Amino acid sequence: MASRFADGPQLRDYLMGIAQxxxxxxxxxxxRQPEDCHRSVLAGILREMLGWEVDEWQAPQQGSLL
Known part of the structure; x- marks a missing residue:
């Protein structure tokens, strides 16, 4: 990430392009292990560089399929 986006504004502009x-x-x-989660690593970078919070997705209640 650091080699591709030198600063917060570059990263923000890139992500805003995706959002369009x-x-x-x-x-x-x-x-399987939370400490290996790439999503959480990216969320940490967005928090640090842009001050954005990336919430965890919460699945609606789901019943058993069995």
Whole structure:
């Protein structure tokens, strides 16, 4: 990230371009161990560089399929 986006404004401009094409984009990660989650790493970078909070997605209640 640091080599591609030297500062917050570059990263913000890039992400705003994505938002114009895909409103409300979602970051997904399916790691078994939370400390390996790439989504949380990216959320930390966005918090640090831009002051943006990236909330965890909360699935609606789901019943058993069995």
């Amino acid at each position: 094409i895909t409103p409300r984009p979602i970051f997904c990660c399916y790691e």
